Amino acid sequence: MITQLLKAGRESFEMGAKLIRAGELTAFPTETVYGLGADAFNGNAVKKIFEAKGRPSDNPLIVHVCSKEQMLQLGYWNDNAEAVFNAFMPGPITVVLKKRDLPNEVTAGLDTVGLRYPEHRDAQGFLALAGPVAAPSANISGRPSPTTAQHVFDDFNGKIPLIIDGGVCSVGVESTVISLAERPVLLRPGGVTPEQLLRVLPDMKIHEAVLRNIRLDAAASPGMKYKHYSPDARVVLVRGSGENLLASALENGIRAVLYPSRDAAADAHELFSRLRSADAQGLELVIFELPPQEGMGLSVINRLLRASAFTVADEGQSIEITCAGRSCRLKA
Ligand code: AMP
Ligand code: MG
Numbered sequence: 001m002i003t004q005l006l007k008a009g010r011e012s013f014e015m016g017a018k019l020i021r022a023g024e025l026t027a028f029p030t031e032t033v034y035g036l037g038a039d040a041f042n043g044n045a046v047k048k049i050f051e052a053k054g055r056p057s058d059n060p061l062i063v064h065v066c067s068k069e070q071m072l073q074l075g076y077w078n079d080n081a082e083a084v085f086n087a088f089m090p091g092p093i094t095v096v097l098k099k100r101d102l103p104n105e106v107t108a109g110l111d112t113v114g115l116r117y118p119e120h121r122d123a124q125g126f127l128a129l130a131g132p133v134a135a136p137s138a139n140i141s142g143r144p145s146p147t148t149a150q151h152v153f154d155d156f157n158g159k160i161p162l163i164i165d166g167g168v169c170s171v172g173v174e175s176t177v178i179s180l181a182e183r184p185v186l187l188r189p190g191g192v193t194p195e196q197l198l199r200v201l202p203d204m205k206i207h208e209a210v211l212r213n214i215r216l217d218a219a220a221s222p223g224m225k226y227k228h229y230s231p232d233a234r235v236v237l238v239r240g241s242g243e244n245l246l247a248s249a250l251e252n253g254i255r256a257v258l259y260p261s262r263d264a265a266a267d268a269h270e271l272f273s274r275l276r277s278a279d280a281q282g283l284e285l286v287i288f289e290l291p292p293q294e295g296m297g298l299s300v301i302n303r304l305l306r307a308s309a310f311t312v313a314d315e316g317q318s319i320e321i322t323c324a325g326r327s328c329r330l331k332a
Pocket of ligand 2: 136137145
């Protein structure tokens with residue numbers, strides 16, 4: 001299959017919508033990451049997403065829409081959904097509601113559906129013509145999410161017919177996922193922060209898996225059973241300054257890079273590009289300083305913990321890691 005990479009605009013939106021209607025896939029930009037879309041009402045088309053990504057079939061997709069009316073058609077609305085909609089939509093947030101009539105492939109057999117109304121102009125332009133589109137991130141499962149059309153091309157060249165290029169994603173991490181099917185529960189931190197959500201939903205709970213990230217616990221939870229965001233290079237996180245660990249790695253002949261934490265929103269914006277470029281640069285170790293555990297910092301930490309398989313060192317501590325095919329003791 002030839003993969004076309006076309007600039008966002010009328011022509012590519014129409015071509016994408018035509019492919020979606022024909023049961024094919026199209027990748028498109030959003031403000032969070034690029035999505036790999038199929039017609040949300042076509043179970044066979046949705047299956048192609050799982051095949052192309054190598055995605056486990058029990059991991060549900062998010063349905064992308066371009067109006068509140070479409071949300072009302074797909075899920076059972078309630079007061080909390082209304083409040084979240086008015087405060088944050090369109091924007092980088094997904095609400096989980098009891099589902100109406102949708103194929104089981106989209107929701108992985110659950111009785112709920114994740115709904116998202118992206119703010120990105122090109123996402124809206126495409127969705128206005130394509131209708132509700134089921135889409136996870138447009139990366140091969142386990143790889144870092146894509147924040148440029150080139151990232152999507154790197155993963156899917158020859159496997160999908162069209163990538164709509166809308167430039168670099170502004171947020172850079174995936175949407176916040178909040179379940180509103182019953183009492184509000186934050187399932188995944190993302191582009192809208194917990195602090196922002198709590199102002200609108202004061203009784204929102206934070207899911208245990210997210211709390212584990214806040215505590216930097218390595219314990220596994222159902223949602224964390226899959227390998228995520230991983231380059232071939234080893235990723236290690238440092239609480240405090242990463243300078244010592246970088247120096248220690250270089251002394252040991254390890255090709256390493258350090259990304260100091262500047263500002264959590266900027267860290268989020270660069271995160272997946274940094275993970276993706278590690279292998280192209282032939283790096284063996286990528287060190288990230290952890291941002292403060294607040295605001296967008298929580299979303300960044302959530303992704304970094306998975307990318308590093310929960311490898312966190314405190315400044316001043318020694319750690320033993322396997323890197324570049326050998327075991328080494330490094331000082332952080
Ligand atoms: P991705 O866009 O690749 O990050 O994948 C979509 C994510 O949305 C999944 O990993 C789920 O965690 C979440 N999601 C989608 N639908 C539901 C749902 N009905 N209930 C809970 N989480 C969901
Ligand atoms: Mg994903």
